[in-house]
Amino acid sequence: MAGYDYDLFVIGAGSGGVRAARVAALSGARVAVAEEHRVGGTCVIRGCVPKKFMVYASEFAHHFKTAEGYGWTVEGARFDWPAFLAEKDKEIARLSGIYVRNLQNAGAELVHGKARLVDRHTVEVEGRGQVTADKILIATGGRPWMPKDLPGIEHAITSNEAFHIAELPKRIIIAGGGYIAVEFAGIFNGLGVDTTLVHRGPNILRGFDDDVRAHVAEEMEKRGIKVLLGTQHSAIEQTATGLVSRLTNGMSPCESDLVLFALGREPYVEGLGLEAAGVELDARGAVKVDEYSRTSVDNIWAVGDVTDRINLTPVAIREGHAFADTVFNDRPTTFDHEMVASAVFSQPPIGSVGLSEAEARHSHGGKVDIYLARFRPMKYAFTGGDERCLVKLVVEQGTEKILGCHVVAPDAPEIIQMAAIAMKMGVTKPQWDSTCAVHPTLAEELVTLREKQAPPALGQVA
Incomplete structure (x- = not known):
């Protein structure tokens, strides 16, 4: 826009900020992105991606035990932490470089340095000075919380x-x-x-x-x-x-x-100058936004963990894309935060989408049916261990709509993605059951659950 250095200035080059910047720049807008650390944000640099590599590395000890049950002899296995770190850092650097190239190829300018708002249209970047922008997007994510008053x-x-x-x-x-x-x-x-x-x-x-x-x-x-x-x-x-x-x-x-x-983590708002621009925070210290990610200031938006809605990388990406489509592509778009699947890469891992049993009972007056099974994974039949999987469906009585699906098992995060598609479309238990099982798999247990659990005794549900 005339009179401003940029049409859009994005503070934070994590997944949400980068997606918003790329889509906006491809529309022809003049876009700059400021990042005080490495490009890629929490997920790529110090979160999901390196953590998943660490999960992979750590699972081999369990795989070796399983292998012995299948007749393999595993001798002399040892783990080299420095070698792993070197490979991990090499891959993280490669991924960060891809983010940088994607921004540059879209025509966005990358600015290294911490940025803070001076007013609603002015941003000061460390080492560069002040620039102006018609629109500003805050995408600074979150950071670990520590109890500062704990001795030691x-x-x-x-x-x-x-x-x-x-x-x-x-x-x-x-x-x-x-x-x-x-x-x-x-x-x-x-x-x-x-x-x-x-x-x-x-x-x-x-x-x-x-x-x-x-x-x-x-x-x-x-x-x-x-x-x-x-x-x-x-x-x-x-x-x-x-x-x-x-x-x-x-x-x-x-x-x-x-x-x-x-x-836990807290929204990273320290030193952003939000007060100077009039951007309001909620009681949790997150940036307050509406369904279009607009803040209390009409030319400033915020996406991702800094808004503390659903703190997942794919959500930040979708929020950033929706913002850019709304503001720069003349396609008003909101992201639906309902029925978002999540995974926990615990050992064993979790895949979950929809309501928990307690949530469903509270929101549906207790009128829910529960289908649950615990069993030993076929993969561990020869190991002599007592590991168990869990699959659980929460179903609304009457409509038989599936309200929640929960899996604790090897490959649960992979399984839950497909379940999330069906549940986003409003699948019912009869439709779910009409799906033929894929045998022999762990996932088939989801479509063979037939016995309802007995309802909880009076007083067991809060």
């Missing part, structure tokens, strides 16, 4: 640093019960680290179905992870032999070589 917190690391530790510890204590904490517990345990998970709540993975939560906690303990519930850190002390974690439940202090805090 300076001795702990967050998930950001976990990707770069120089050597594997022999013992680790992980504080937290969300998906990041649970995933890292599986990773370090699989890599041979004595792993303890400490969580203040009554069970891990708040927000997931209760059967899923209990099942995963049990399976984690079967793999040797110590899960301590109903307690949290009161202090961390450095000693000559390691780090001592003091806990609030009065149990003996736990010693480890590394303490990882994974207590």
Whole structure:
């Protein structure tokens, strides 16, 4: 637009910001993107992608045990952490480079440096000075939260640093019960680290179905992870032999070589100058937006984790694309945040879409049917272990619409993607059941569930 340096200035070059910038630039708009760290954001640089590589690396120990059950002799297997880190960093650099090239090929300008709003149309970038833009998009994501007043917190690391530790510890204590904490517990345990998970709540993975939560906690303990519930850190002390974690439940202090805090993430709004531009935050400290991702200032939008809607990379991408289509392609578009599938790369992993049983009972007056099965995966028939899978469907009575699908099993994240398509289209249990099973597979259990669970006794449902 006349009078401004750019038509769009994007703050943050993560998945959401990059998608919005590319789509806007391809429309012919003059676009700049500011990034204070590496291009790619949390997901590519310090989140989903490197973490998934770590999951892959850590699963081999379990695969070796399974292989022995099938007649293989596994001798001399060992893990080289520095070699893994080098390969991981090489791949992350390649992916970051692809993001940069995609921006450049679309015609967007990349600006390195922290950006802050001076007013609703002016942005100041560290080392560059001030520029103006007709429209501004905030896509700065989130960052790990740490309890700053905890004695000894300076001795702990967050998930950001976990990707770069120089050597594997022999013992680790992980504080937290969300998906990041649970995933890292599986990773370090699989890599041979004595792993303890400490969580203040009554069970891990708040927000997931209760059967899923209990099942995963049990399976984690079967793999040797110590899960301590109903307690949290009161202090961390450095000693000559390691780090001592003091806990609030009065149990003996736990010693480890590394303490990882994974207590959740918070929107990254610090130093953005939002007050100067009049951008409002909600009670959680996230940028307030409407269904079109517009903030309280009519020329400023926000997408992704900084808005704290659904904090998943594909959601940020869809929000960024919807913003660009609405504002630059004259195609008003919103992203539907209902029925978004999610995966937890725990060990075993989780695939989940739709409502938990508790959510469904509350929102549907208790009128739901539950179909659930636990069984040993065929793959582990020769191993002699007692590992179990879980599949669960939550179905609305009367309409028989499937409200929730939950899987805890090898390849659960791959399975849930297909389930999500059907559920997004409003599939019913009879339609689901009419699908012929693919045999022999784990996924076939989803379309062969026939027996309803008995309803809970009076007083069991909150």
